[in-house]
Amino acid sequence: xxxxxxxxxxxxxxxxxxxxxxxxxxxxxxxxxxxxxxxxxxxxxxxxxxxxxxxxxxxxxxxxxxxxxxxxxxxxxxxxxxxxxxxxxxxxxxxxxxxxxxxxxxxxxxxxxxxxxxxxxxxxxxxxxxxxxxxxxxxxxxxxxxxxxxxxxxxxxxxxxxxxxxxxxxxxxxxxxxxxxxxxxxxxxxxxxxxxxxxxxxxxxxxxxxxxxxxxxxxxxxxxxxxxxxxxxxxxxxxxxxxxxxxxxxxxxxxxxxxxxxxxxxxxxxxxxxxxxxxxxxxxxxxxxxxxxxxxxxxxxxxxxxxxxxxxxxxxxxxxxxxxxxxxxxxxxxxxxxxxxxxxxxx
Amino acid sequence: xxxxxxxxxxxxxxxxxxxxxxxxxxxxxxxxxxxxxxxxxxxxxxxxxxxxxxxxxxxxxxxxxxxxxxxxxxxxxxxxxxxxxxxxxxxxxxxxxxxxxxxxxxxxxxxxxxxxxxxxxxxxxxxxxxxxxxxxxxxxxxxxxxxxxxxxxxxxxxxxxxxxx
Numbered sequence: 001x002x003x004x005x006x007x008x009x010x011x012x013x014x015x016x017x018x019x020x021x022x023x024x025x026x027x028x029x030x031x032x033x034x035x036x037x038x039x040x041x042x043x044x045x046x047x048x049x050x051x052x053x054x055x056x057x058x059x060x061x062x063x064x065x066x067x068x069x070x071x072x073x074x075x076x077x078x079x080x081x082x083x084x085x086x087x088x089x090x091x092x093x094x095x096x097x098x099x100x101x102x103x104x105x106x107x108x109x110x111x112x113x114x115x116x117x118x119x120x121x122x123x124x125x126x127x128x129x130x131x132x133x134x135x136x137x138x139x140x141x142x143x144x145x146x147x148x149x150x151x152x153x154x155x156x157x158x159x160x161x162x163x164x165x166x167x168x169x170x171x172x173x174x175x176x177x178x179x180x181x182x183x184x185x186x187x188x189x190x191x192x193x194x195x196x197x198x199x200x201x202x203x204x205x206x207x208x209x210x211x212x213x214x215x216x217x218x219x220x221x222x223x224x225x226x227x228x229x230x231x232x233x234x235x236x237x238x239x240x241x242x243x244x245x246x247x248x249x250x251x252x253x254x255x256x257x258x259x260x261x262x263x264x265x266x267x268x269x270x271x272x273x274x275x276x277x278x279x280x281x282x283x284x285x286x287x288x289x290x291x292x293x294x295x296x297x298x299x300x301x302x303x304x305x306x307x308x309x310x311x312x313x314x315x316x317x318x319x320x321x322x323x324x325x326x327x328x329x330x331x332x333x334x335x336x337x338x339x340x341x342x343x344x345x346x347x
Numbered sequence: 348x349x350x351x352x353x354x355x356x357x358x359x360x361x362x363x364x365x366x367x368x369x370x371x372x373x374x375x376x377x378x379x380x381x382x383x384x385x386x387x388x389x390x391x392x393x394x395x396x397x398x399x400x401x402x403x404x405x406x407x408x409x410x411x412x413x414x415x416x417x418x419x420x421x422x423x424x425x426x427x428x429x430x431x432x433x434x435x436x437x438x439x440x441x442x443x444x445x446x447x448x449x450x451x452x453x454x455x456x457x458x459x460x461x462x463x464x465x466x467x468x469x470x471x472x473x474x475x476x477x478x479x480x481x482x483x484x485x486x487x488x489x490x491x492x493x494x495x496x497x498x499x500x501x502x503x504x505x506x507x508x509x510x511x512x
């Protein structure tokens with residue numbers, strides 16, 4: 001089994017619709033096997049059974065040929081955070097102790113966690129604002145797996161999940177938005193409150209409990225029961241479309257009224273990234289996000305959105321270590337990170 | 348006037364501890380009628396502002412929650428309320444009545460709409476059995492228990508495993 005740290009997922013190529021505002025779109029399904037106890041009651045043999053069953057299902061449906069199934073050793077702390085930083089696994093998955101497996105497709109647009117909170121959680125990621133691609137990819141895998149596995153399902157409650165928060169469609173659809181102008185114009189609170197009021201959830205870049213760094217916000221559905229998959233996606237699409245429009249207007253406002261201030265902020269960020277000799281992951285994330293805004297606004301022409309988006313992932317601790325091929329302590333990492341970013345931003 | 352969180356029709360006179368969507372315990376306002384339907388006797392006489400009586404009611408509910416148990420995995424409703432996670436698919440049936448108000452609060456609905464499981468159910472169950480046997484067989488071979496391995500191989504054949512491994 002091999003990682004390719006320098007290569008980022010196809011979903012990060014920044015080619016999708018509305019890439020100036022949206023990093024990625026994601027659709028995730030949770031599924032459980034009817035005959036096997038859920039995570040709180042799972043015995044080691046049950047965990048193994050689920051991992052092996054899913055391995056066969058992925059092999060028989062042709063997915064295993066187009067990706068890799070990682071198992072326990074590589075998925076534990078701290079190495080497993082490599083996948084978390086790439087949005088292919090959740091932090092909870094890495095820290096939990098049951099037998100586990102992680103399938104990742106070669107282009108990193110599809111991933112599947114075995115034995116997270118539910119037996120199976122799989123997702124499809126698409127670049128930019130693109131539910132059509134993410135939903136059809138995730139659904140295709142769902143259909144293939146359904147033919148192979150006996151899902152826990154009831155006509156009344158839909159797909160049964162370990163936590164009642166996810167029961168029903170067991171689908172979580174989300175959009176990772178970059179909203180710097182709404183933050184700068186202090187409109188963000190209003191927008192996010194509005195999203196919450198219509199049943200959506202807004203979180204930081206790495207999901208549940210994570211802080212909002214780099215003005216990146218993940219908007220997803222909160223409810224899974226009583227609304228069909230299509231309805232959930234429709235609400236998310238129209239709401240995110242509105243948020244994008246607000247952000248667009250806020251960016252125009254900034255460019256018309258505070259152009260020099262914005263340019264100053266953008267070029268200072270770029271200057272820091274190009275000049276720094278020691279830089280933390282958090283500082284790098286924030287500066288890169290500002291540079292990303294600069295590229296989106298046409299203030300910086302020498303960089304591409306995709307390059308900056310990719311750097312946002314590559315400068316994270318576990319990915320940086322994977323690229324440099326050695327374990328480092330935090331201080332050493334901050335130094336190597338600065339060097340790495342300088343090399344990447346040189347023109 | 349606070350309305351009952353379960354039926355939404357009557358005035359709530361009681362506070363009951365329940366789970367919220369994050370799996371934390373939270374207080375739920377319940378009317379006497381709904382409390383009685385949950386099998387609590389004599390609750391009508393209780394004044395909702397009396398701490399001692401509330402505590403008593405709480406312990407009564409706790410005791411009752413411990414008695415609602417999923418026959419398949421052995422999880423009690425009290426245990427679910429603490430952990431916020433169910434033990435198996437059957438728990439949804441075992442705690443059906445108790446889960447209704449929780450689902451209504453989380454989702455505003457208690458009926459699934461959307462994708463259903465259509466095909467491959469029976470075949471999938473057979474496959475799971477085959478898979479179980481395959482894992483057992485691998486273990487038997489590793490442990491050099493060839494007698495058991497041979498028996499498992501026969502069962503696998505019977506279960507329709509074409510690979511015969």
